[in-house]
Amino acid sequence: MPVQGPVVALWALVAMSAVAFGTAFWRRWAPPLWVALAVGLGVRAVTVALSYDLTPRDVAIYFQNAGRLVLDGADPLTGLPRFQWNFLPLMPYIFGAEISTGLPWQVAGKIAPVLADLAMIVLLMRLGGAERGSLAAFLYAVCPLAILVTAVHGQVEPVSLALGVGALLAARRGGPGWAGLLAGLAVASKTWPVILIPGILREVPVRRWWAVTAGAVVAPLLLLASIPLFLHDSVREAVHVLTSYRSLVGRWGWAGVLNYxxxxxxxxxxxxxxxxxxxxxxxxxxxxxxxxxxxxxADAIALTAALLLAFLAVTAGFGVQYLLWPLPFVLLLQKRLGLVWALLASGWAAFFYLVTVPYPKLNYFTEDTLRWSSLLVIAAGVAAIPWRDRSKEATQPVIAAPKPDQLPRKPVPAGG
Incomplete structure (x- = not known):
């Protein structure tokens, strides 16, 4: 088959990334930011090149069509068949800009996700602090799951996540208005980042929640207003499509078992x-x-990780890109069970992207494999929920008691 060579090369890249991910965790590698950025960009650029003919249908066709409709002044919400685009037009505007570069869509369509992943590396460095942030940033740079969703699939998730994590960082640094604006942009890119808002509010005094709320409604309202202005559609029709959205059912968790x-x-x-x-x-x-x-x-990181991992455990509708949602928060927590979940989720995603997508004739086998193995990934995700971090005290670093020879000595009296 024409994709056989790239598929083999991508499997090798996934394996090397997994080894680097595990080794970095166990040895606590914390390289400078420029190293994480260089590694992250390099591995994603290679992956984009290798996956040129492997981009899944939603990004390869539906997202491209959404961008072309925007360039023609039409609304993807109502101009595409149902369920091909079900969100506000923020990302279609970006798709249109990517198409305007003149690059082949298999490359152009992945510009925004790759840039968002690089931004995520910086955000994790800032959120985690010195050593913990450096480790989290490098882990994200080499994590196979992030590489696959971003550079093979080219999905919107990296953009949504970068905006959401940026909102959390802004909230932690005392900018509730900016936090709300970034959260609103995240929700405008896809609906699911609304789950991030409790964690964002956790970082803001209650008396300033109004600022987060005000900022969060600005972006969605502006994008709704842009529909009649630039896309020649009615807000009422657009809202109807937005509220009728559902995710695909069939290969994940309890809903997948019912399908079987x-x-x-x-x-x-x-x-x-x-x-x-x-x-x-x-x-x-x-x-x-x-x-x-x-x-x-719990603090914001533990709360958000728990919310997203719990969502993945019980959701009926699922797309493989959803696995990326908890990853930044799991990497910031740096628990061993989180590492296990990230590797299992990476393997699940690799099987989907590098077996199910390129070899559709094997779907009878691959669908069953994905369906039953999803239960293992879910179990690992439930185990990775930071149950011990349910209180603020539990998330504080433990300071070891000083050894006897490290205790300060009493001053010797003069002349004594």
């Missing part, structure tokens, strides 16, 4: 898909509320 048992269909529509989605929404709401209660005293 022929209780539910596969995809966005089919037998009992509506029921499964409604049940999934209810279960997800219960899980999120439970985490908010259990982690009400």
């Amino acid at each position: 048992l022929d209780v539910a269909g596969f995809g966005y529509a089919g037998p009992k898909i509506d029921t499964i989605q409604r049940v999934g929404t209810l279960v997800t709401a219960v899980a999120v509320l439970s985490v908010l209660v259990l982690f009400r005293k």
Whole structure:
């Protein structure tokens, strides 16, 4: 097959990245920021080149079409078939700019995700502080999961995450207005970053929550206003499409098992898909509320990691790119179980991108493999939830008691 050579090379790259990831964690590598950025950019550039013919259909076709519609002054929300684009036009505007570069779409469409990943490396360095931040930044640079979602898939997730993590950093540094604006942009890029808002608010005094809220509504409102101005569509029709969004059902978790048992269909529509989605929404709401209660005293990083890992455990609708959501927060926590989850999630994603996508004739085998192995990834994710960090005290570093020979000595009296 024409993709065989690149697939083999990508598997080798994934293996080397996984080894680098594990080694960096165990040896506590904390290189300077420029090293993490150089490694991150280099491995992603190579991956973009190798995956030229492997970009999944949603990015290769749907996102490209969304960008072309914007360039023609049309709204992707209503101009594309249902479920091909279901979000505000922030990213389609970016897709249009990428198309305008004149580069082949398989390259141009990955400019924004790669740049967002480089921004994420910087953000993790700033959020984590000296040694912890340097390690988290390098781990993200070499993590196979981040490389695959960004440089093979070219999905929106890296952009959404960079905006969301940037909002958290702004909140921590005392800029609630900027935090709200970045959070609003994250939600405008895709809807799911709304899950990040509790962690952002955790970093802001309650009396300043209004500033976060005000900032967060600006970007979505401006993008809604741009629809009749630039895309010649009605806000009412756009909102209808936005509120009817659902994720694909079929290969993940409990919904995937129901699909295997022929209780539910596969995809966005089919037998009992509506029921499964409604049940999934209810279960997800219960899980999120439970985490908010259990982690009400946790710091922002632990709370956000718990929310996102819990979401992945119970969601009915799922895309492989969702695995990227908890990664920055898991890397900042730097727990061993988090490392295990990141490697398992990387393997799951690699199987999808490097077996399911290039070899569709094997789908009967690959779908079953993805379905049942997802249960292992979910179990690892639940174990990686920072249960011991449910209180602020639990997340504070433990200061070791000084040894006897390190205790300050009493001054000797003069003449004594």
